[in-house]
Amino acid sequence: MHVSMSVNGREVSGDVEPRTLLVHYLRENLGLTGTHVGCDTGYCGACTVHVDGISTKSCTMLAVQAEGAEITTIEGLASNGELHPVQEGFWERHGLQCGFCTPGMIMQSAYLLAEDNNPDEDTIRHGLDGNLCRCTGYHNIVKAVQYAGARMRSEEPDAPDWEEEGT
Amino acid sequence: MTSTISPTTTTSALGGVVHRKEDPALIQGHGKYTDDIKFTGEVAAAFTRSPFAHATINSIDTDAARAMPGVHAVYTIEDVRHLGTLLAQVPVGALRPLLADGVVKHVGEAVAMVVADNRYLAQDAADAVSVDYDPLEAVIDLKDALSDRVKVHDSLDSNLLISWVGPFGAEPEDQQKVKADIDAAKEGDDVVTVSQEMLNQRLIPVAIEPRAVVADYNPGYGSMTVFSSSQIPHALAGAIGKTLGLLSNQVRVVAPEVGGGFGAKLNVYSDEILVSWASMQLGHPVRWTETRREAAHSTVQGRGWVATATIVGTKDGEILGYQLEGIADMGAYTQNFTVAIPFLGLFVGSGQYKMPTWWKIDCVTTHTNTTDAYRGAGRPEAAYYLERIIDMYAREIGMDPAEVRKKNYIPNDQFPGAVSPVGFAMDTGDYGTNLDALIATSDYAGLRAEQKKAREEGRYLGIGLSSYVEVCGFAPAGLAELGFSWSTYGLPAAFSGSGLVRVNPDGTATVQIGTGPSGQGHETTWAQIVSDRLAIPVEHVKVRHGDTGDSPMGIGTFGSRSAAVDGSATYEASQRVRAKAAKMAAHLLEASEEDVVFANGGAHVAGSPDSSVTWAQIAEIAYMPHKLPEGMEGGLEASVVFNPSNATWPFGAHLAVVEVDAETGNVDLLRYITVDDCGNVINPMIVDGQVHGGIAQGVGQALFEEALYDETGNLLTGTLIDYPLPTAADLPTFELSRTVTPTDINPMGVKGIGEAGTIGSAQTVVNAVVDALAPLGVKHVDMPLRPRRVWQAIQEAKG
Numbered sequence: 001m002h003v004s005m006s007v008n009g010r011e012v013s014g015d016v017e018p019r020t021l022l023v024h025y026l027r028e029n030l031g032l033t034g035t036h037v038g039c040d041t042g043y044c045g046a047c048t049v050h051v052d053g054i055s056t057k058s059c060t061m062l063a064v065q066a067e068g069a070e071i072t073t074i075e076g077l078a079s080n081g082e083l084h085p086v087q088e089g090f091w092e093r094h095g096l097q098c099g100f101c102t103p104g105m106i107m108q109s110a111y112l113l114a115e116d117n118n119p120d121e122d123t124i125r126h127g128l129d130g131n132l133c134r135c136t137g138y139h140n141i142v143k144a145v146q147y148a149g150a151r152m153r154s155e156e157p158d159a160p161d162w163e164e165e166g167t
Numbered sequence: 168m169t170s171t172i173s174p175t176t177t178t179s180a181l182g183g184v185v186h187r188k189e190d191p192a193l194i195q196g197h198g199k200y201t202d203d204i205k206f207t208g209e210v211a212a213a214f215t216r217s218p219f220a221h222a223t224i225n226s227i228d229t230d231a232a233r234a235m236p237g238v239h240a241v242y243t244i245e246d247v248r249h250l251g252t253l254l255a256q257v258p259v260g261a262l263r264p265l266l267a268d269g270v271v272k273h274v275g276e277a278v279a280m281v282v283a284d285n286r287y288l289a290q291d292a293a294d295a296v297s298v299d300y301d302p303l304e305a306v307i308d309l310k311d312a313l314s315d316r317v318k319v320h321d322s323l324d325s326n327l328l329i330s331w332v333g334p335f336g337a338e339p340e341d342q343q344k345v346k347a348d349i350d351a352a353k354e355g356d357d358v359v360t361v362s363q364e365m366l367n368q369r370l371i372p373v374a375i376e377p378r379a380v381v382a383d384y385n386p387g388y389g390s391m392t393v394f395s396s397s398q399i400p401h402a403l404a405g406a407i408g409k410t411l412g413l414l415s416n417q418v419r420v421v422a423p424e425v426g427g428g429f430g431a432k433l434n435v436y437s438d439e440i441l442v443s444w445a446s447m448q449l450g451h452p453v454r455w456t457e458t459r460r461e462a463a464h465s466t467v468q469g470r471g472w473v474a475t476a477t478i479v480g481t482k483d484g485e486i487l488g489y490q491l492e493g494i495a496d497m498g499a500y501t502q503n504f505t506v507a508i509p510f511l512g513l514f515v516g517s518g519q520y521k522m523p524t525w526w527k528i529d530c531v532t533t534h535t536n537t538t539d540a541y542r543g544a545g546r547p548e549a550a551y552y553l554e555r556i557i558d559m560y561a562r563e564i565g566m567d568p569a570e571v572r573k574k575n576y577i578p579n580d581q582f583p584g585a586v587s588p589v590g591f592a593m594d595t596g597d598y599g600t601n602l603d604a605l606i607a608t609s610d611y612a613g614l615r616a617e618q619k620k621a622r623e624e625g626r627y628l629g630i631g632l633s634s635y636v637e638v639c640g641f642a643p644a645g646l647a648e649l650g651f652s653w654s655t656y657g658l659p660a661a662f663s664g665s666g667l668v669r670v671n672p673d674g675t676a677t678v679q680i681g682t683g684p685s686g687q688g689h690e691t692t693w694a695q696i697v698s699d700r701l702a703i704p705v706e707h708v709k710v711r712h713g714d715t716g717d718s719p720m721g722i723g724t725f726g727s728r729s730a731a732v733d734g735s736a737t738y739e740a741s742q743r744v745r746a747k748a749a750k751m752a753a754h755l756l757e758a759s760e761e762d763v764v765f766a767n768g769g770a771h772v773a774g775s776p777d778s779s780v781t782w783a784q785i786a787e788i789a790y791m792p793h794k795l796p797e798g799m800e801g802g803l804e805a806s807v808v809f810n811p812s813n814a815t816w817p818f819g820a821h822l823a824v825v826e827v828d829a830e831t832g833n834v835d836l837l838r839y840i841t842v843d844d845c846g847n848v849i850n851p852m853i854v855d856g857q858v859h860g861g862i863a864q865g866v867g868q869a870l871f872e873e874a875l876y877d878e879t880g881n882l883l884t885g886t887l888i889d890y891p892l893p894t895a896a897d898l899p900t901f902e903l904s905r906t907v908t909p910t911d912i913n914p915m916g917v918k919g920i921g922e923a924g925t926i927g928s929a930q931t932v933v934n935a936v937v938d939a940l941a942p943l944g945v946k947h948v949d950m951p952l953r954p955r956r957v958w959q960a961i962q963e964a965k966g
Contacts, residue, residue, distance in 0.1 A: 015285065033203035034196020036426070038375045041457040046375055074196035087194040091186060092853050097860065098686030099188040100192030100376040100426025106194060121900070129894035132887070133687050134375050134427050137863030137924075140856060140897035162184055162851045 005069050007032070008076025016063050023047040025063035026073060034065060034074040034103045035118045038132070045131030048104035049073045055111035057104075057130075073104035085151040086144070093160060095144030097135035105131045109145045117152040119145075177909035181699045181915065184852045188690045188705070198424040198591060201379035201394045206452035209381065210239055212442055213289035213455070215279040215296040216464065217271035218879020220305035220534040221319075224269055227279060228297040235283035235292045239449055244268045247444065251503065253437045260328040260501030261320040265437045271300070272319060272499035273536050274880055275464025280441050282453055305880040309473050309494040312531040317332040319499060319532040325467075326531045328497055329506050331513045333526035333589035346525040349488030353479045358487065361560045362477040366949040367548045369471035369496060369874035370867075371890055372541045374685070376426020377462050378436065382443040391418045391446070395439055398428040398683045399723030402503075404715045406435040406441050422713035425685035429864070430540030431466050432685065433725040434503040438465075463885040468874050469541020471496030472509070472548050474528065476556035480622030482564050484571045486522040489588075491552050494529045498537035505539050506530045511726075512545030513636040517588040518553045519598045519818060520575045525732035534880045540725060542864050543925040546637055554633040554930040558937070559946060568632050568934070569611065573602055576634075583911050591638070593816040594910045594918075597844070601906045602634060605842040608904050614824060622942060627827040629939025631876040632820065633931040639919035640815035663808050664732030665719035668697055668740040670748065670803035672790050674768070674782030675707040678737060678756035681721015682729045683713045687921065688853040692730060693737055694917070695849055700741035701748075702765040703782055719806050727817070727919030730849060735913040736809035743805035748785050751803075754796050755780045755788065815910045815918035819843035821862075821927040823935040829943065832958030834870055834936055840902040841927065846909045855903050856919050861924020862901055867893045868925075869932035869961045873951050939965070 004013030007030060014029055026032045026049070035058060038046035042060040049058045050072040077084045086109045089095060096102040105128065112119060112127040119127065124145050125138070133141060143161070150157040192198045227750045229241040244266040252262035252398070267278045280848035283289035293529045306317040312326045319326055330343050346843035353360045380395040391413055397403050397420070404420040407413070425432065438455050448452045457466065469712065475491020480486040495509045509528040561568040564946060576598040577585050605611070614630050621628035642664055666680040678693050694708035721733055745765060753760040762773045771779035788794040792801030824838040839862055848854050871891045875883045884890040909916025936952050937945055944964035948957060 019287070027203075032196070033199070036200070036376070037202075037456075038377065038426075039887050041459065041886050041888055044375060044459075074194075079193055083194070090194050091190045094856050096190060096193055096686075097688070097856060098374070098376065098427040099189070099198050099424060100200065100374075102193050103196050103682065125895040125898075129896040132375060132892050132894065134373055134429065134864070134892065135860045136856060137859035137861075137893075137901065138898055139859040139901050141895065142900065160184075160852070162855050 001064050003064050005066050005071055007071045008073060009120055018062070018064060020063045021059055022061040022063045022066050023058040026058060032073050032075055036100055036103060038100065044101070044105040045108060046101050048131065050107060050111060055108050074107060077106065082114040083101070084110060086113065088151065089148035090142035093140050093143040093147050095136065097140045101131060101133045105133060106139060109148065113145065113149055113152055115148050119149065136159040174553065181695055181849050183407040185691050185695055185705050185850055187688050188694060189688060199318060200376055200424045200426055201381060201396045202456045202469050204381065204394050204423060206381060206383050209452040209454050210282050210284055210449065211289045211295040211454050212280055212282050212445065213286065214277040215293045215298065217267060217274060217276045217278055219271055219300055220274050220307070221303040221304050222271050222300035223303060224267060224271060224278065225299040225301060231297065232281055232292040232295040235288070235295060237288040238292045239282045240445065241292070241296060242266065242280045242445070243278070247441065250444065250521045251408050253440065254409060254435060255501055255505070256402065256528060257504050257507045258501060259506045260497060261323055263437055263500035263537070264503060265441055273534055274882055275461070275536060277437060280445070282445055282449060304321065306531055307876050307878055307880050309496055309531055312533045313494055313529060320532060328530045328532055330527055330529045331510045333513050333516050333524060335513055335590040337590060342525065345523055346490065349479060349490055349523055349525055352487040357482055358479055359482060359560065359563050360477065360479045361474060361556060361563050363556060363559060364473065364475040365555060365947065367470050367551050368950055370469045370541055370872050371463050371874045371891060372429045372431035372466070372469060373890070374427030374429055374431055377457045377459060378432065378466055380439045380442050381452055381454040381455040382446040384443070384446040387868040391443055391811055393418070393420045393439070393443055394423055395420060396425050396432055397422045398425065398432040398725050399686060400683050400713050400715050401681055401721055402723060403435050403439060407440060410440050411444055411447065419716035422683045425683065427686035428724070429542045430469060430544055430725060433540045433723065434467055439723070449920050451472035459887060460885050463882060463890065464536055467502060467537050468498070469538055469544070469644040470548055471538050472528070472536050474552055476552040478556050478560045480560055483563060484566045484574045486520065486575045489524045489553065491516065491526045494531055496535065496538055497530050497532050498535045499532060500537050502537045502539050505537060508538065508540055508545045510545065511638065512549035513589055514591055515546050515549050515636050518550065519577060519596065519634050521577045521635045522588060526589055535876055538943070542861065543922045543931060544726070546922065546926045547865065547929060550635045550730055551930045554635070555933060558934045562941065569602060569606060569755065572634050573599055592813060594813055594912050595908050596816065596818060597906065597908045598634065598818060600846050601818060601842055602820045604904065604906050605822055605840065608842060609822045610842045626938040627829050629825045629827065629935040629937070631823045631931045631933065631935025633927055633934060633937055634818070634820045635927040636816055636818040637727065637923055637926050638814045638816055639727035639922065640811065641726050641728055642732045642811050662722050663720065663810065664736045665721050665738030665806065665808045666733055666740045667719045667806040668737060668744050668804065670701070670744060670782055670786050671751060672786045674703070674786055675709065676701060676703050678708060678710045680710065680712045680733050680737060681718045682733050683723040684729065685724065687724060687729065687857065688850065689729060692853060693734065694848050696734055696737050697741050700738065700745055702768060702770060704880050725922035729814050730917050731913055731919050732809055732811060734917065735811065735915060736807045736883065738914050739809060740807040743807065744803055748803055750799060751785050751788055751795065752780055755784060796908065813912050813914045815846065816925055817843070817845045817914065817918040817920065819923055819927055821931040823931045825932065825935040825939055827936060827939045827957060829961055830956035832956070832961065834952050834957060836866060836932065838902065839899055842904050842906060843904045843920065843923050844908050845920040845923060847907060847916040848905070849915070849917060857920045858903055858924040859901055861922060862928045863893050863898060865925045865928025866898065866932055869929040869950055869952060871951050871953065
């Protein structure tokens with residue numbers, strides 16, 4: 001089947017098997033490998049992208065269902081060489097280790113903060129509970145989102161919670 | 168909204184926070200994991216897997232699959248039997264055939280491999296392979312397996328593969344005497360004996376990146392290039408070479424970005440061998456990426472012990488003896504370190520304590536997926552039993568659990584070199600100070616007062632404690648002393664730590680290490696080590712790893728070993744480069760070598776910072792040797808293999824506060840407080856991150872996770888829906904601090920931190936839940952403490 005959509009501001013189109021998942025179309029047809037596949041059941045959230053501005057697990061959607069949609073992936077989040085505040089927050093607050101869940105986690109966090117840029121910790125934690133991370137225990141992910149929220153409100157982020165040590 | 172492209176980095180030396188060099192690629196979707204790296208002309212593999220835990224294979228019909236469009240080949244054991252079994256580094260037990268050979272021995276065992284144009288077509292064809300099975304009785308229960316009522320392997324005498332007994336290294340009669348003496352102590356006057364059988368349930372590691380491998384054999388060059396999601400690229404290269412008849416320098420294995428490992432990628436897998444072999448047969452690069460369901464069925468699992476812990480002690484808290492006796496599940500086939508995992512538990516079998524200890528774990532084979540390393544690997548299990556039974560003993564004698572622990576620690580005057588009751592010499596320790604720090608930082612007395620108040624209000628608030636000691640930083644010298652002989656190991660691989668440091672002509676540095684990190688931040692930490700020694704800015708130090716084609720030999724990343732062993736090697740290599748460069752700088756500065764100081768990206772004369780040269784200037788003469796003085800060797804490069812005299816022994820103490828809803832059995836983890844001691848710290852941000860993740864995995868075991876098999880060997884928890892990982896909403900913000908007791912066996916005094924959080928945490932949470940429910944008479948609940956199980960325990964305690 002023929003499919004066309006806008007991905008990261010670029011018009012793309014091509015022929016796919018009807019059963020092709022959106023995530024496979026992004027990764028294998030468009031080469032956008034920043035969006036990851038971590039499970040078979042729509043549970044881990046590593047494949048999270050924005051479809052018409054809505055945070056969406058791209059393994060739960062067929063490519064043909066995205067006909068005409070505007071897709072943003074992790075590769076399209078930074079603009080004009082500037083990181084999105086959530087990307088900056090993940091770097092500043094050590095919100096990632098292996099980095100595999102990170103694109104989905106960042107896309108979901110950006111969506112949460114677009115809805116409400118001043119969420120409390122509980123809201124952040126429940127807002128991210130569809131995205132699994134096995135490395136960080138979420139501690140620094142929450143800090144990263146709080147950092148990004150502060151930046152989006154043009155406030156000074158809280159200080160990091162680590163201390164310098166000498167050896 | 169504005170953003171900086173570079174985060175704030177405060178310090179570059181050892182001990183300072185440096186934001187990770189890894190991150191810019193990973194936060195922008197530019198990180199390249201194995202499944203992201205494409206080869207021209209590649210084809211895809213898929214596997215047909217057994218639906219039975221134990222069955223005879225009468226026939227395999229591959230005709231329909233072969234006839235499907237886009238299918239290149241269908242392979243069974245007949246095609247690959249000549250290659251032998253999968254290799255393992257500790258080959259005790261029955262090794263895994265590359266594909267099922269006549270009999271399947273666990274659900275999910277690979278029976279046939281299909282290669283087709285793409286993964287969709289390959290999976291279609293794998294589904295079309297028809298296998299005729301005769302199901303046989305499977306043995307799943309550990310005690311049943313130990314009875315040998317049903318044998319897993321005809322080739323073995325028994326399902327019992329090996330028993331690990333402590334005190335380790337003692338003669339059997341001396342071990343028996345330790346046991347008999349503890350048994351005798353139970354008969355003494357005024358003693359208390361507490362005993363409990365406990366399950367330490369099987370777990371699925373669940374790295375969020377599924378395993379993936381792609382192999383490209385080039386017959387012209389005779390070269391095999393393999394990208395794999397592996398923690399041990401050098402060992403994998405050795406296994407591929409030995410199995411496929413290639414020389415080790417014909418095989419290049421690259422572990423690119425690896426999306427979590429946790430021990431599950433500390434293995435060589437039959438799919439990695441088969442994909443490589445198929446590339447040689449077909450003349451195409453061949454790729455395979457597991458599904459999450461396949462990960463649950465064919466990537467190794469962890470834990471899986473049932474054991475009885477027993478303590479005998481006085482009524483005033485002196486522990487007179489500790490015994491642990493139980494069974495550990497090895498699964499159907501031995502893979503890389505399978506039977507060695509409980510042995511790692513024995514290393515820390517007596518924890519931080521001084522009481523006589525007798526310890527025995529039988530390793531049995533069952534009709535289930537293989538077990539092997541999972542974060543902590545034997546040590547969380549050992550710590551769980553010991554720290555649970557100490558809590559039960561403390562409750563029995565009515566003494567505070569912190570006080571009991573402190574009373575029985577190995578005293579400081581035994582260090583360095585204290586020999587534990589299970590027979591291992593430990594580097595350094597200061598356990599009392601560490602626990603005192605936890606008592607202080609958690610306001611333990613205040614928490615107990617809060618608990619008292621909560622109980623008066625009818626709320627079930629619990630406080631759990633645990634100490635732990637870890638063993639990590641393994642390297643050959645330390646193991647050779649324990650009687651390991653490397654010649655018995657089943658695949659050609661190094662077991663050493665190494666580091667190669669080179670200063671380049673432009674004054675930057677490149678580091679090559681034989682590790683295989685999966686999120687531990689080696690590129691940053693190693694840059695700090697080199698920057699500390701050479702005064703080259705961190706941003707000018709490039710760390711390369713995980714590529715057997717361009718790194719010195721190394722065993723990989725596991726067992727919290729990389730900084731202590733490979734990091735020490737890199738430190739020493741930097742020292743050698745520095746010594747060589749000092750001579751060159753002295754020549755340029757017309758100064759004495761002893762007066763050369765390295766600082767600010769170059770060298771200067773002590774006391775005269777203006778009389779300086781840059782690293783680029785030093786490198787210029789190093790690489791233009793005609794500019795060097797007569798007799799001085801050119802180049803600015805050194806490679807060191809570091810061989811420590813012992814493993815390292817980090818330790819710590821953890822505390823959890825929980826509230827249990829006695830009506831529903833729901834457990835709410837309110838606070839989690841740690842004081843870990845991993846020796847000196849290179850990057851506190853990264854060390855804290857390791858602890859966070861470790862805690863989450865221990866809490867996951869305590870509260871949520873269980874790889875559950877039914878009696879016929881079906882895995883009931885093969886997806887992330889049935890196997891719940893902790894989510895952000897399940898965990899609190901963690902409260903971390905440290906004591907610092909450096910090791911004396913490596914130059915930086917670092918011990919290791921990768922597994923500490925996991926080793927300390929499961930029992931801490933369970934202790935807290937049981938503490939919460941103590942007023943109801945609950946003494947023990949087996950993990951995972953999901954609401955139904957907690958609710959049932961409450962009902963049973965109520966009678």
